[in-house]
Amino acid sequence: MTRPGGRSARVRDAVHDAVVELLAAGEIDAAIPKIAERAGVNPTSVYRRWGSRDALILDAAVTRLRSTSPIPDTGSLRGDLLGWAEGVERAMRDRHGQILLRALVATLNPDEKPLEYLRARGEDLQTALDKAAARGEPVPSVDEVLDFVLAPLYVRVLFRRPIEPGTAAALVDRLLTAC
Amino acid sequence: MTRPGGRSARVRDAVHDAVVELLAAGEIDAAIPKIAERAGVNPTSVYRRWGSRDALILDAAVTRLRSTSPIPDTGSLRGDLLGWAEGVERAMRDRHGQILLRALVATLNPDEKPLEYLRARGEDLQTALDKAAARGEPVPSVDEVLDFVLAPLYVRVLFRRPIEPGTAAALVDRLLTAC
DNA sequence: GCACAAAAGCAAGTCGCTTTGCTTTAGGAT
DNA sequence: ATCCTAAAGCAAAGCGACTTGCTTTTGTGC
Numbered sequence: 001m002t003r004p005g006g007r008s009a010r011v012r013d014a015v016h017d018a019v020v021e022l023l024a025a026g027e028i029d030a031a032i033p034k035i036a037e038r039a040g041v042n043p044t045s046v047y048r049r050w051g052s053r054d055a056l057i058l059d060a061a062v063t064r065l066r067s068t069s070p071i072p073d074t075g076s077l078r079g080d081l082l083g084w085a086e087g088v089e090r091a092m093r094d095r096h097g098q099i100l101l102r103a104l105v106a107t108l109n110p111d112e113k114p115l116e117y118l119r120a121r122g123e124d125l126q127t128a129l130d131k132a133a134a135r136g137e138p139v140p141s142v143d144e145v146l147d148f149v150l151a152p153l154y155v156r157v158l159f160r161r162p163i164e165p166g167t168a169a170a171l172v173d174r175l176l177t178a179c
Numbered sequence: 180m181t182r183p184g185g186r187s188a189r190v191r192d193a194v195h196d197a198v199v200e201l202l203a204a205g206e207i208d209a210a211i212p213k214i215a216e217r218a219g220v221n222p223t224s225v226y227r228r229w230g231s232r233d234a235l236i237l238d239a240a241v242t243r244l245r246s247t248s249p250i251p252d253t254g255s256l257r258g259d260l261l262g263w264a265e266g267v268e269r270a271m272r273d274r275h276g277q278i279l280l281r282a283l284v285a286t287l288n289p290d291e292k293p294l295e296y297l298r299a300r301g302e303d304l305q306t307a308l309d310k311a312a313a314r315g316e317p318v319p320s321v322d323e324v325l326d327f328v329l330a331p332l333y334v335r336v337l338f339r340r341p342i343e344p345g346t347a348a349a350l351v352d353r354l355l356t357a358c
Numbered sequence: 359g360c361a362c363a364a365a366a367g368c369a370a371g372t373c374g375c376t377t378t379g380c381t382t383t384a385g386g387a388t
Numbered sequence: 389a390t391c392c393t394a395a396a397g398c399a400a401a402g403c404g405a406c407t408t409g410c411t412t413t414t415g416t417g418c
Binding site: 183210 | 404405406407408413414415416
Binding site: 181186187190220221223224227228 | 364365366367368
C-alpha cells in the first residue's frame with residue numbers, strides 16, 4: 001500500500017527542487033544532508049526514500065525532464081518535428097535544462113538496463129513518424145532523427161558549446177532534405 | 180621548479196589506472212582513499228596533488244582521451260575523416276573509452292572555461308579541412324563534422340545505445356554527400 | 359657523488375555523512 | 389469521526405573522508 005498524496009508529494013517536490021537549485025548554484029557535490037537542509041526536510045527521510053545521492057539525482061532529473069517538450073500533432077511531419085525540436089532547443093538553452101541533462105548522463109550507470117523514460121521518448125517519435133508515413137510523406141527513421149537533431153543539441157550542451165537561436169529548425173531542415 | 184619524472188610519473192599513472200579500473204568496475208562513487216589504496220599510494224599524496232575527487236577524475240579522463248584517435252594525413256579528406264572517425268568509433272566501442280567519456284562529461288563544470296583539450300581537437304580538425312580546401316576539395320565546416328559524425332557517436336555511448344561496426348564510415352559518408 | 363628541495367608518506371585529529379531504533383505525524387480507508 | 393499504518397522526524401552512535409604538521413624519500417642540478 002503506497003501513499004503518494006499530501007505530505008509525501010510535498011517532500012518529494014521540495015527535495016527535487018533543492019537538487020536542481022543546488023546543482024544550478026554550482027554545488028555539484030552537495031551531499032544528502034545539504035540537500036535535505038535546503039529542502040527543509042529531515043535527512044533521514046531522504047536516505048530512507050532514495051537510498052543514495054545518485055539515485056536521488058537521477059530521479060529528480062528524469063522526473064523534471066519528462067515534462068519537457070512533447071511531440072505535437074500538427075498534421076505534417078515537418079511541423080511535428082519542428083515543434084518538438086524547438087521545445088528541446090528551448091530546454092537546452094535554459095540553465096536548468098542543461099543541468100538536468102548533465103545530471104542524467106552523469107548518473108546513468110553503464111551497466112543497467114535502459115531507462116523507461118528514454119524508451120518512451122523513442123516510441124513517441126516512432127508514433128509521429130508512423131502517422132506521417134500513413135499520410136504518404138517520406139519519413140526518416142528514429143535513428144536518423146536522433147542523429148540529425150537530438151545528438152547535435154545534446155552534445156552542444158554537454159561540451160558547453162553555445163546553441164544559437166534557430167539551431168533546432170536548421171537541424172530539422174537538414175534532416176528532411178537529406179532523406 | 181617542477182619534477183615530472185621518476186616517482187611522480189609512476190604515482191600519477193598508478194592513480195590514473197586506479198581511477199579507470201574502479202570506474203570500469205562500477206565503483207562509480209569511490210572516494211579518494213579507495214582510489215589511493217588501489218593505486219598503492221598514500222591518500223595524502225592524492226589530496227595534495229589533485230585537491231578533489233572531481234579534479235582527479237577529470238585529469239585522468241583528459242589525459243587518457245588525449246592519446247586516442249589522431250587525425251591522419253592520407254591525402255584526401257575522405258581518408259582523413261574516415262581514419263579519425265574509425266578511431267573514435269573504436270574508442271567508443273571499448274568499455275574504458277565509454278567510461279572515460281562519461282566521466283569527462285560528468286565532471287565538466289558548466290561554468291568553467293572550455294577545456295584546452297577540446298579546443299585543440301577542434302583545431303586539428305580545422306587543419307585537416309584547410310588542407311583539403313587547399314587541394315580544391317569541397318569541405319564541410321568543423322561544426323558540420325561535429326554534428327554529423329562526433330555527436331551521434333557520443334550520444335550513442337552516453338545513452339547506452341549500441342554502436343554497430345561501420346557506424347563511423349556511414350556517418351562520414353552521410354556528411355560528405357550532404358555537403 | 360652531493361646537496362637541495364619537490365613530492366610522497368605518516369599519524370593524529372576533526373568533521374560530517376550515514377545508519378539504526380524508536381517516536382511522531384498525517385494520508386486514506388472504513 | 390476513528391483507526392491503521394506509511395512516511396517523516398528525532399537522537400545517538402559509528403565510520404570514513406579530509407586536513408594538517410611533520411618526517412622521509414628521491415628526482416634533479418651542480
